[in-house]
Amino acid sequence: MTIVLIAIALYLSACGLLVSAVRRDGGRGARGWLLPANLAVLLHGLAHLMAWRAAGSAGGADLHFFAALSLVGLGMSVLTAIVGATGRMAALGVVVFPLSALMLLAYQLYGHVQHPEPLDWRLQLHAWMALLAYATLAVAALFAMMLWLQERALRRREFHGWLRALPPLVELESLLFRTIAVGFALLTATLLTGVLFVENLLAQHLVHKTVLSVLSWLAFGGLLLGRWRYGWRGVVAVRWTLAAMALLVLAFFGSKFVLELVLRRV
Numbered sequence: 001m002t003i004v005l006i007a008i009a010l011y012l013s014a015c016g017l018l019v020s021a022v023r024r025d026g027g028r029g030a031r032g033w034l035l036p037a038n039l040a041v042l043l044h045g046l047a048h049l050m051a052w053r054a055a056g057s058a059g060g061a062d063l064h065f066f067a068a069l070s071l072v073g074l075g076m077s078v079l080t081a082i083v084g085a086t087g088r089m090a091a092l093g094v095v096v097f098p099l100s101a102l103m104l105l106a107y108q109l110y111g112h113v114q115h116p117e118p119l120d121w122r123l124q125l126h127a128w129m130a131l132l133a134y135a136t137l138a139v140a141a142l143f144a145m146m147l148w149l150q151e152r153a154l155r156r157r158e159f160h161g162w163l164r165a166l167p168p169l170v171e172l173e174s175l176l177f178r179t180i181a182v183g184f185a186l187l188t189a190t191l192l193t194g195v196l197f198v199e200n201l202l203a204q205h206l207v208h209k210t211v212l213s214v215l216s217w218l219a220f221g222g223l224l225l226g227r228w229r230y231g232w233r234g235v236v237a238v239r240w241t242l243a244a245m246a247l248l249v250l251a252f253f254g255s256k257f258v259l260e261l262v263l264r265r266v
Helices: 002-025 034-054 065-085 090-110 121-155 161-165 169-197 207-230 234-262
Strands: none
Touching: 002 034, 002 090, 034 065, 034 090, 065 090, 065 121, 065 234, 090 121, 090 161, 121 169, 121 234, 169 207, 169 234, 207 234
């Protein structure tokens, strides 16, 4: 619990430093947040490793609802630190770091399973691909919401101070589609490993998850195709991104919530 509390404090410290930098000069050139953010990420990962070792999960990681949610938060924080360290979109941490702290706290309070079911390397590969895809596309969804807010403010000529924390519209849009492209590749790998390695979809209650995941994959693919073929951008890109992400959230966390927390099935 001590490691978790320190990680949460570091996440919130990084967020506070970013808020201060954004208010001061739009967050440009700010680097003080990187140290607490990176330490928080390391401790976040360490908390999971220690929990898995304590549960004797030598055959695989614990990937139930709250554990998976926390791991996605960890992935989002890693991506935020990487993107922010390059000087682009450091302000993303104002949203991501408190979310990661909340997810880690939920995992600590409600999430531990005493004896996780072991997974072979093939299913572990599939699971980790899925978590990476969800984290990457969740960051893309945040970019989409920021793009929508920026466009809306500029269209209404409402020049708020927080606009200084965002890159120019074209740059933010480019970052959005690059993130979607990476997430789409990871989601493709997730679906392929699922087809190859999951033996019985019906027995494992995975039909609805597969259908929703494929629909999300088609939506993200359609968006990338529309961008390449027709130059889709702006509100159209935002709507497609958020709709595809909503399908993905329902596919994984929606189904896990119903199965594990409502129906009490693993």
